[in-house]
Amino acid sequence: MAASPHTLSSRLLAGWVGGCVWYLKRRTIQESPHKFLHLFRNVNKRWITFQHFSFLKRMYVTQLNRSHNQQVKPKPEPVASPFLEKTSSGQAKAEMYEMRPLSPPSLSLSRKPNEKELIELEPASVIEDSIDVRKETKEEKRWKEMKLQVYDLPGILARLSKIKLTGLVVSTTAAGFALAPGPFDWPCFLLASVGTGLASCAANSINQFFEVPFDSNMNRTKNRPLVRGQISPLLAVAFATCCAVPGVAILTWGVNPLTGALGLFNIFLYTCCYTPLKRISIVNTWVGAVVGAIPPVMGWTAATGSLDAGAFLLGGILYSWQFPHFNALSWGLREDYSRGGYCMMSVTHPGLCRRVALRHCLALLVLSAAAPVLDITTWTFPFVALPINAYISYLGFRFYVDADRRSSRRLFFCSLWHLPLLLLLMLTCKRPGARAPLPAERMGTPTTPFPPRPGEHVVVILHHKKRKCWA
Numbered sequence: 001m002a003a004s005p006h007t008l009s010s011r012l013l014a015g016w017v018g019g020c021v022w023y024l025k026r027r028t029i030q031e032s033p034h035k036f037l038h039l040f041r042n043v044n045k046r047w048i049t050f051q052h053f054s055f056l057k058r059m060y061v062t063q064l065n066r067s068h069n070q071q072v073k074p075k076p077e078p079v080a081s082p083f084l085e086k087t088s089s090g091q092a093k094a095e096m097y098e099m100r101p102l103s104p105p106s107l108s109l110s111r112k113p114n115e116k117e118l119i120e121l122e123p124a125s126v127i128e129d130s131i132d133v134r135k136e137t138k139e140e141k142r143w144k145e146m147k148l149q150v151y152d153l154p155g156i157l158a159r160l161s162k163i164k165l166t167g168l169v170v171s172t173t174a175a176g177f178a179l180a181p182g183p184f185d186w187p188c189f190l191l192a193s194v195g196t197g198l199a200s201c202a203a204n205s206i207n208q209f210f211e212v213p214f215d216s217n218m219n220r221t222k223n224r225p226l227v228r229g230q231i232s233p234l235l236a237v238a239f240a241t242c243c244a245v246p247g248v249a250i251l252t253w254g255v256n257p258l259t260g261a262l263g264l265f266n267i268f269l270y271t272c273c274y275t276p277l278k279r280i281s282i283v284n285t286w287v288g289a290v291v292g293a294i295p296p297v298m299g300w301t302a303a304t305g306s307l308d309a310g311a312f313l314l315g316g317i318l319y320s321w322q323f324p325h326f327n328a329l330s331w332g333l334r335e336d337y338s339r340g341g342y343c344m345m346s347v348t349h350p351g352l353c354r355r356v357a358l359r360h361c362l363a364l365l366v367l368s369a370a371a372p373v374l375d376i377t378t379w380t381f382p383f384v385a386l387p388i389n390a391y392i393s394y395l396g397f398r399f400y401v402d403a404d405r406r407s408s409r410r411l412f413f414c415s416l417w418h419l420p421l422l423l424l425l426m427l428t429c430k431r432p433g434a435r436a437p438l439p440a441e442r443m444g445t446p447t448t449p450f451p452p453r454p455g456e457h458v459v460v461i462l463h464h465k466k467r468k469c470w471a
Contacts, residue, residue, distance in 0.1 A: 174299060
């Protein structure tokens with residue numbers, strides 16, 4: 001049956017409408033992302049325009065504030081409180097000013113600015129005052145001639161001579177004198193201590209004189225007197241000369257020539273061998289250990305007048321002790337030594353540095369066991385000293401294995417109390433009744449033509465002792 005014209009037209013209209021709807025829907029789906037991006041760009045452009053507007057608005061506020069004439073009234077200086085520290089006259093004093101409150105300017109802007117958008121500006125007067133203060137501090141930082149005050153000179157010379165290191169040297173000399181066989185002679189002991197101290201002050205002063213350009217690059221030594229210019233190099237050399245000449249003279253003519261020769265040799269070894277070797281080779285550590293081992297030998301020779309086996313044993317103990325002490329110290333200062341240009345084991349040969357420290361920690365055990373064999377101490381000493389020697393050996397082993405700052409610091413601080421305690425134990429366990437042989441007895445000749453009585457024998461010993469110390 002054929003469809004009626006009305007039905008046909010309605011179907012065509014419905015198809016046309018459906019096609020239009022489908023076309024619009026498809027077009028909308030295709031163009032919606034582009035419209036969204038276009039809208040986002042427009043919003044982004046509007047946002048940038050708003051930022052420019054805010055910037056121009058802030059510039060306007062800044063210029064308006066600067067155009068106002070601000071009335072400034074200086075505030076009188078406040079009275080210094082007794083609880084505050086006194087400032088030096090050379091320090092810069094910042095003046096404070098009092099400002100009157102200003103009414104906010106009327107801005108012909110379309111929108112009232114927010115508080116977060118406004119920036120706080122310092123007044124022109126305060127800015128000028130801060131500039132003046134900066135100029136004053138800049139002038140203070142310029143190089144100025146340092147004037148040496150008389151009351152500062154003892155402290156400066158003490159730092160120049162490394163007074164703590166000199167005290168350690170004198171204490172080891174005293175230990176060597178006390179451990180030597182024979183009666184204790186106080187005048188000879190005092191002369192030996194003073195002479196050794198003066199020789200050590202001279203050597204340390206010359207060492208600092210040579211190392212000024214290198215010490216200035218190290219944090220550990222940049223505050224030394226010569227580096228800071230607190231004294232002149234000429235004064236440092238004069239001080240070293242005034243210490244070396246009387247020191248060697250006291251040791252030579254006040255004690256005996258052998259001790260004076262050892263003191264002079266130690267000054268030469270420290271200043272002319274050890275100091276330049278620090279920038280050439282790691283052999284400087286072994287040479288420095290020899291320098292540190294000579295003071296107890298000087299104490300022994302001051303008391304006995306000869307180089308016996310006991311003198312070499314004490315020197316060996318000091319020689320071995322210095323390796324764990326210095327290697328542990330230099331391990332934490334590797335950056336400083338490399339910056340200063342020093343050739344140290346901890347910088348160039350870190351493995352060797354740890355091995356040498358461990359070896360000499362173990363060597364202290366052997367040297368302590370050799371003391372009673374050489375009739376210096378009793379057999380009690382090796383057993384009494386075993387705990388502290390074993391402990392420093394353990395720390396040396398930890399330093400060898402861990403190779404870190406913590407183990408090196410533990411070994412270094414242990415070495416600080418290990419040496420004085422070890423020497424004190426040696427003095428406590430010293431073999432009693434030991435007598436130093438007289439010079440004539442060393443040559444194999446009798447001291448008197450006939451056997452003396454006990455009282456006369458004591459007189460002869462004191463007489464020879466006196467000749468030995470003062471001749």
